[in-house]
Amino acid sequence: MHLTVSLIIECNGVNRVTDELERAQSDFVKRLAERNKLAGGSITDIGSCYFTDEPHTKLLRRLLPGFILIDRSHYLEQ
Known part of the structure; x- marks a missing residue:
């Protein structure tokens, strides 16, 4: 079974000085996600990967309706 998703990963410290550096x-983020x-x-294939400065609310609104997967592993540790 295959599932197509929109995956949003928050990244801090992105250097966007040149297009080559941003690419x-x-x-790198794409390779990390695929692992x-x-x-x-x-995760077998990522169609596109890019950085955006859009506010979270605007970004998430474009993905509606949908579901959100949230890491709750800290509850399992308790």
Whole structure:
């Protein structure tokens, strides 16, 4: 079974001085994401990866209606 999702990852310290540097950082984030799991499954392909300065509310509003997966692993540790 395959699932197509919009994945938003908050990144701090992004250097956007040049397009080349931004692209390199974007590729790095993409490679990191592809090594991780999402909802217990493997991330096999990321169509596009880019940085944006949009406010969270505006960004999330474009993805409605939808569902949000939130990491609650700290509850499992208790």
